[in-house]
Amino acid sequence: MMVRVASLLVIFFVGIVDASAQRLVASSSDPHISITSTFSGEEITFFGNIEKAFDQSPSAITNNYHIVIAVRGPSSTRVARRKTNQFGVWLNGEEVAFKSFPSFFHIISNLPLEQVADQQALAVNGLAFDSAPFLQPVGNIAKAGEFSQELIRLMKEQDLYKKIEHGVTFHSDTFYSARIQLPAHVPNGNYIAITHLFQDGQLMAKKAQRFSVRTVGFERFLSSSAKDYSFLYGLVCVLLAIFTGWLSGVAFRR
Amino acid sequence: MQLYLPIAEISLNIFMLIGLGGAVGFLSGLFGVGGGFLLTPMLIFSGIPAPVAVASVTGQVVAASTSGALSYWRRGGIDVKLASFLIISGIFGAFGGVWTFGVLRAAGQLDLVISLGYLIFLGSIGSLMLFEAVGSMIKHKAGKTIPHKLPGQHSWVHGLPFRVRFKRSNLYVSILPVVLIGGSIGFLGSLLGIGGGFILVPALIYILRVPGSVVIGTSLLQVLAIMAATTILHAVNSQTVDILLAFSLMVGSVIGAQFGASAGQHLRGEQLRALLAIIVLAVAIRFALSLLLTPADPFSMTILPGGVT
Numbered sequence: 001m002m003v004r005v006a007s008l009l010v011i012f013f014v015g016i017v018d019a020s021a022q023r024l025v026a027s028s029s030d031p032h033i034s035i036t037s038t039f040s041g042e043e044i045t046f047f048g049n050i051e052k053a054f055d056q057s058p059s060a061i062t063n064n065y066h067i068v069i070a071v072r073g074p075s076s077t078r079v080a081r082r083k084t085n086q087f088g089v090w091l092n093g094e095e096v097a098f099k100s101f102p103s104f105f106h107i108i109s110n111l112p113l114e115q116v117a118d119q120q121a122l123a124v125n126g127l128a129f130d131s132a133p134f135l136q137p138v139g140n141i142a143k144a145g146e147f148s149q150e151l152i153r154l155m156k157e158q159d160l161y162k163k164i165e166h167g168v169t170f171h172s173d174t175f176y177s178a179r180i181q182l183p184a185h186v187p188n189g190n191y192i193a194i195t196h197l198f199q200d201g202q203l204m205a206k207k208a209q210r211f212s213v214r215t216v217g218f219e220r221f222l223s224s225s226a227k228d229y230s231f232l233y234g235l236v237c238v239l240l241a242i243f244t245g246w247l248s249g250v251a252f253r254r
Numbered sequence: 255m256q257l258y259l260p261i262a263e264i265s266l267n268i269f270m271l272i273g274l275g276g277a278v279g280f281l282s283g284l285f286g287v288g289g290g291f292l293l294t295p296m297l298i299f300s301g302i303p304a305p306v307a308v309a310s311v312t313g314q315v316v317a318a319s320t321s322g323a324l325s326y327w328r329r330g331g332i333d334v335k336l337a338s339f340l341i342i343s344g345i346f347g348a349f350g351g352v353w354t355f356g357v358l359r360a361a362g363q364l365d366l367v368i369s370l371g372y373l374i375f376l377g378s379i380g381s382l383m384l385f386e387a388v389g390s391m392i393k394h395k396a397g398k399t400i401p402h403k404l405p406g407q408h409s410w411v412h413g414l415p416f417r418v419r420f421k422r423s424n425l426y427v428s429i430l431p432v433v434l435i436g437g438s439i440g441f442l443g444s445l446l447g448i449g450g451g452f453i454l455v456p457a458l459i460y461i462l463r464v465p466g467s468v469v470i471g472t473s474l475l476q477v478l479a480i481m482a483a484t485t486i487l488h489a490v491n492s493q494t495v496d497i498l499l500a501f502s503l504m505v506g507s508v509i510g511a512q513f514g515a516s517a518g519q520h521l522r523g524e525q526l527r528a529l530l531a532i533i534v535l536a537v538a539i540r541f542a543l544s545l546l547l548t549p550a551d552p553f554s555m556t557i558l559p560g561g562v563t
Contacts, residue, residue: 035258036258037258038255038256038257038258039256039258039265040265076557076558077557077558078556078557078558079555079556079558080555081554081555081556082552082553083549083552083553083554084552085548088546089366089370089545089546090544090547090548090549090552091363092362092363092365092366092554095362097558103557147553150553151553153553154551154553154554154555155555184256184258184264184265185263185264185265187263188263215258215260219258219260220260222260222261222498223260226260226261226489226493226497227493230489230490230493231486231489231490233489233497234485234486234488234490234495235486237313237485237486237489237495237500238313238316238482238485238486240313240497240500240504241313241314241316241317241482241485241500241504242316242317242320242478242482244317244320244501244504244505244508245316245317245318245319245320245324245504245508246321246324247508248317248508248511248512249322249324249325252321
């Protein structure tokens with residue numbers, strides 16, 4: 001494992017950005033996740049190293065580091081609906097829409113988040129599912145609080161939202177890795193993984209990586225044809241059906 | 255083996271899909287119905303989003319009715335003129351159905367209308383069929399001959415204006431009921447993902463008095479044409495037709511239908527109808543429960559189309 005991660009580190013070495021006291025080198029195993037016909041989910045590995053700053057003596061590196069990785073998928077407008085009983089029948093009665101709602105959100109840390117930093121520091125850095133940027137209700141604002149919690153619960157039930165405490169492993173004082181499981185129904189689109197380095201409750205460094213989840217090959221061809229050439233797509237579907245029906249009529253004719 | 259469905263955006267076991275298509279195909283071969291009214295609910299109950307289930311099953315119904323329609327065509331069992339009137343009005347109905355489908359989907363009430371629609375239609379048709387079948391079974395036991403109401407007897411429907419002659423069916427009727435029946439079947443079929451054969455056949459027999467020799471073939475041709483149009487309308491309008499899902503179901507159902515048809519020869523007509531009625535009622539009851547029982551989770555979520563960034 002260590003050897004593999006280390007070799008990947010060399011391959012996907014992405015450089016150093018942060019100018020704060022500590023620097024963070026971070027990367028991931030796969031910049032492109034391909035959804036093929038047999039796709040049943042995929043594991044993606046994040047890893048990196050905490051490097052000392054130029055003006056730091058080696059002794060300044062302590063083992064008091066905490067890594068929190070937020071992985072977010074493409075955003076869309078999502079509606080939470082509640083069934084209410086009207087005239088004896090249960091039907092969708094109330095709804096609240098949230099715009100720019102991430103379709104995928106995993107937070108992976110090496111310790112429970114409350115031991116890493118306080119609520120406010122986490123919220124400011126977008127390390128809570130209900131941070132303001134991810135919950136922008138449209139319309140029925142009065143019910144937004146309740147509906148947002150239910151929406152987050154529904155997302156958690158589908159493994160699209162998840163908090164993984166102890167998901168980040170330190171292999172040495174400074175070298176870490178983390179693995180997350182993308183479920184089979186992972187949404188297509190552009191993903192961003194932001195690795196946060198905390199020390200004593202303070203954010204020391206932050207590093208963003210992007211990766212994409214795309215259907216490829218035949219599946220991509222189908223889903224893009226369905227959108228771009230919808231009439232032709234429908235026509236092909238009908239011809240396929242007529243052919244299948246005709247073929248079975250010929251094959252089984254008695 | 256998992257198969258990723260590109261439109262439904264979920265992975266399902268391909269053998270489960272073919273098996274589901276096969277089971278429904280068996281029943282459709284057994285009873286001589288398209289099976290859409292069974293397949294759509296089964297897909298919805300197995301986790302496929304209702305819009306994708308409805309739209310993809312329309313493709314499967316095309317395949318299921320093609321082989322039947324072809325064999326009736328060869329035997330001359332289709333009234334082409336009557337079928338074209340039904341088809342043209344049906345396509346207008348389908349436009350209305352697909353439009354309603356889109357509006358309801360955006361309003362979040364599509365699932366409700368699908369459930370209600372199934373409940374009402376399956377419930378009433380199922381009860382009627384069960385009463386009729388049980389009635390004739392009792393009479394059969396008592397040894398009485400069954401008095402058939404002969405097609406050709408006139409009713410008030412035959413007094414309506416705009417009469418047109420349908421040679422093959424030996425009919426001279428107003429086109430108003432024809433257009434009304436065709437339009438309603440097109441509307442309901444596209445909205446609920448059913449071919450509508452199980453509504454169309456009784457309507458043709460009891461309202462228009464279409465003779466038995468052409469009723470099934472004409473109905474199959476109408477279902478085939480309407481469902482083909484509906485598939486394209488759904489593909490263009492809501493982009494919810496999953497071709498891989500539809501194809502897996504087609505393959506299963508055309509094979510299952512062959513076995514169903516041979517099995518059907520060992521059962522008497524009224525027994526078949528009673529069995530079908532029980533299945534239809536069971537599906538209706540399942541929908542009734544989903545509407546009437548307190549849901550385990552009152553909350554649901556969906557992505558609004560066009561909102562992806």
